[in-house]
Amino acid sequence: MAKTTGLGSSTLDSEPRLRDSHPVINKAFILGAGLGTRLRPLTEVCPKPLVPIWHEPMANHALRHCQNAGIDHFAINTHHLPEKWHETYPEDSFNGSSLQFFHEPTLLDTGGGLRNITHFIGSDPILVYNGDILTDIDIRRLIRQHEQSNNLATLALRSSGDNCNVNISGEQVTDMRNLLATTPGTHQFTGIYCINPGILDLIPEGEVVSIVPAFIELIQRQQLGAVVLDEGDWCDIGTPEAYRAVHQKLRNTHPDPIHPEAIIHPDATIDSCIIGPGAKIGAHARLQNCIVWPGVHVPSERSASDSILCH
Numbered sequence: 633m634a635k636t637t638g639l640g641s642s643t644l645d646s647e648p649r650l651r652d653s654h655p656v657i658n659k660a661f662i663l664g665a666g667l668g669t670r671l672r673p674l675t676e677v678c679p680k681p682l683v684p685i686w687h688e689p690m691a692n693h694a695l696r697h698c699q700n701a702g703i704d705h706f707a708i709n710t711h712h713l714p715e716k717w718h719e720t721y722p723e724d725s726f727n728g729s730s731l732q733f734f735h736e737p738t739l740l741d742t743g744g745g746l747r748n749i750t751h752f753i754g755s756d757p758i759l760v761y762n763g764d765i766l767t768d769i770d771i772r773r774l775i776r777q778h779e780q781s782n783n784l785a786t787l788a789l790r791s792s793g794d795n796c797n798v799n800i801s802g803e804q805v806t807d808m809r810n811l812l813a814t815t816p817g818t819h820q821f822t823g824i825y826c827i828n829p830g831i832l833d834l835i836p837e838g839e840v841v842s843i844v845p846a847f848i849e850l851i852q853r854q855q856l857g858a859v860v861l862d863e864g865d866w867c868d869i870g871t872p873e874a875y876r877a878v879h880q881k882l883r884n885t886h887p888d889p890i891h892p893e894a895i896i897h898p899d900a901t902i903d904s905c906i907i908g909p910g911a912k913i914g915a916h917a918r919l920q921n922c923i924v925w926p927g928v929h930v931p932s933e934r935s936a937s938d939s940i941l942c943h
Contacts, residue, residue: 656779658705660698660759661749665711665736670870677943678716681763684925686882687891687908694761695726701772707752709734709745743843747835755829762823766878767866771824777859778826784850785827786857790866793820805856811848822866879906879923
């Protein structure tokens with residue numbers, strides 16, 4: 633897991649967002665349709681991007697991060713438990729920005745999902761943002777570099793990580809996943825990138841297809857850019873262990889591990905827990921080092937330690 637200490641206010645607080653005065657990109661596509669199999673059993677009750685991080689859905693942090701870079705219009709693809717998205721955002725909006733949902737009865741993968749929102753993209757460049765990451769990297773720098781280039785896509789990369797499978801030369805990607813048989817990768821892809829609508833011509837319509845073949849075609853055309861964003865933090869919330877680890881890190885920088893709207897019986901024993909809004913802890917319950925999701929009812933006499941209580 634990449635470092636997570638001190639994840640910044642751009643993603644995790646509720647302060648008023650700061651806007652670029654002249655945003656280059658004002659649309660983003662949040663990838664929300666994955667099954668989240670590695671994060672089971674947490675994803676049996678909600679889609680992976682809606683798993684709560686420090687009292688609110690992980691997707692909120694991504695949306696706020698994008699808003700801070702001047703983005704106001706969002707597309708989100710759905711598949712697993714799509715009704716949970718509408719329960720979370722019943723007005724199809726977040727903090728004043730519009731949300732447009734694109735349901736995929738059959739998962740279309742990263743390329744097919746992008747092709748499926750062609751009408752949303754129109755003639756505009758957009759930011760694409762994986763819905764299962766928590767980060768405060770400088771996406772404004774990514775957007776600026778993309779605008780100043782002639783690339784059809786620009787990837788945000790890290791120079792270290794657990795999955796370094798991207799090669800670069802200067803500000804261009806030269807290979808990924810060793811598909812062009814160059815050398816082992818040197819950089820990790822963050823799951824965040826900018827595209828121009830011309831990339832859609834490289835993605836077949838109505839097919840289940842990854843975005844990677846389109847990226848390989850752009851590499852061969854020298855039209856796949858790269859920007860290395862090592863400042864700030866980045867974490868893939870891929871497993872229950874990673875989920876617990878990021879919460880332990882957030883304890884160092886974020887107040888109120890017990891949300892003020894949690895209801896805790898005075899006879900309950902709580903030690904080093906993170907408890908979400910609307911959670912109810914019954915009499916004589918004993919919890920140690922637990923994460924209790926918003927709205928969860930922990931019955932009287934229940935004992936748990938080192939657990940994630942999600943239903």
